[in-house]
Amino acid sequence: MYVAAEGKDYRTVWVEGAPYPPVVHMIDQTKLPVHFEIYASARVETTYWAIKDMIVRGAGAIGAAAAFGMAQGFSENQPEEARNLLNNSRPTAQNLSDATRRVYEAAIGSERSVRTAWETAQALADENVEACEKISKFGEVLIPDNGHVLTHCNAGWLAMVNKGTALGPIYNVHHQGRGVRVTADETRPRGQGALLTAWELFNEGVPHVVAPDTNIAYNLQGKGHFGEVNVVIVGADRIAADGSVANKIGTSVVAALAKRYGVPFYVAAPTATIDLACLDGDAIPIEERGEEEVKYLQGALVVNPGSPVQNPAFDVTPPEDITGIITEHGIIKPTTEEILRIKSAA
């Protein structure tokens, strides 16, 4: 949650305006940290572009935006087209297709389908906030007093509707006055760690340092700015039935080195992120994004002109590298048995 100078506070994604239809609003994450701008979308098509172009990004925030987009589809009387469009915006995020399915199925048979769609979408967004609160509570015990947490990409409140998953426990510990320090991986190509996580931590007053992704081994050996790392906490975009976790590219690099150097590695994610249809990590589709994201960073050309680049948005961390998964129903081991148990509790 961002509290602006004038005292107004913001969720990452929300609706405003008299029903129906209200206008979908989101913080424009492509403009942060230099500019704080609100992107207002009155139609499903602009909501689709907001997701695709990462104006809104992060598993939970994408889910909420897609849910509201689905409601826009009902308002525009084209629910099937809207669902297809939204589902094609970002292929890896589990929350997205889950969100559109849920709103679609609730509203399609309903007598007041438009109202039901908006209410279902709002309920989904509120549940995301609630899940993050619970995840933060379960996760905070993993951080010792004056502990040092390393995180990758951004799984803070900007990635969710509010509060965040990986950063939620950190905020709790910070507000309890127990002391916590954070190393944020830069997370190239889009630099969500350097730009978004650092911005969140800076606003909250949490001591932190931004480290290039090349520093991962150095940091996990305890040689970085804050010394020994007590725990790694990251988010997730989709979790397979065997406990494999798709998350921002580079996450599996962190996990492998954390295992090697004996640092506990936790994934924080609501059970909505679990996709039982994916039996293992190989079944999770990995989005390949455009080359301009690698070639340009904040407007500057950073690759030799004429050289091709690659840009997978995610990688898959195998369950053997994961110490535990922090869900809104508790912390589980990354095994099929535990995944099935927690998913059916949801």
Add this chain to the structure above:
Amino acid sequence: MYVAAEGKDYRTVWVEGAPYPPVVHMIDQTKLPVHFEIYASARVETTYWAIKDMIVRGAGAIGAAAAFGMAQGFSENQPEEARNLLNNSRPTAQNLSDATRRVYEAAIGSERSVRTAWETAQALADENVEACEKISKFGEVLIPDNGHVLTHCNAGWLAMVNKGTALGPIYNVHHQGRGVRVTADETRPRGQGALLTAWELFNEGVPHVVAPDTNIAYNLQGKGHFGEVNVVIVGADRIAADGSVANKIGTSVVAALAKRYGVPFYVAAPTATIDLACLDGDAIPIEERGEEEVKYLQGALVVNPGSPVQNPAFDVTPPEDITGIITEHGIIKPTTEEILRIKSAA
């Protein structure tokens, strides 16, 4: 070696002008790949700044620049001051203090100390070229026909006086028509892979792709643009007596993942890079560079304003992650026994 449009070819570092003193010239690597500029240094102080500000960078090129700088120190009749100054420019590079020591010791007792200093520096530069040729020849057998090599940072001819170490074997295979493809890690913060290695490969016509450093696990799993990686080859800035290798930050991340996924990992470096005074990796000093290198990339602000950053320039790869070290005297295992044998052969 860069062959310009007008047919003139360039080493990375060279001298021009009637003796004595000639003027030290180097390709300005901070301007590449967009601009090809020559930095001319007539005094040891400007040579010092060229090394410190990474106008010249890479183990062998730094060594040659420092050797010529040491000769400038003799021309300026201040050899002790020059040696101290140069040795303080970049603390991790072994070739640097080795080069200043060699020129200093050859010239200090000599009757014609200025001439001896310049001749010794030139001999050192020429030996670097020769060593690279031999390393390239020994290394080429490690690359299968139509093979795929992954490299980190830049250990091409820009890092040496000519030819390069890690890229030398690639150029040989390419010119033999055997076919070779290269994945170049971007190598944040300074992006030597994306900017310098990509520029070299582009000029030589070697098929290549630039990958963000977060793609390391993804690539070594064989999922990147060119599929399965046959071999990793990187350079070295200093090699300890136990076979530990200090090289550009992130190298040890690549090595750990290469080992995990069964990809052979080779270090290519002249024996001048070996420092027997460092018994193991912990004894190698690691340079911490300025924060502006992380905060800005090609002029753009890429980190949240107000957030601190860290910037270690190197990390240490343990011998157990290294398949072999390619030297000008052959390929050795990273063991103390082999290191001692090859160093005494030098």
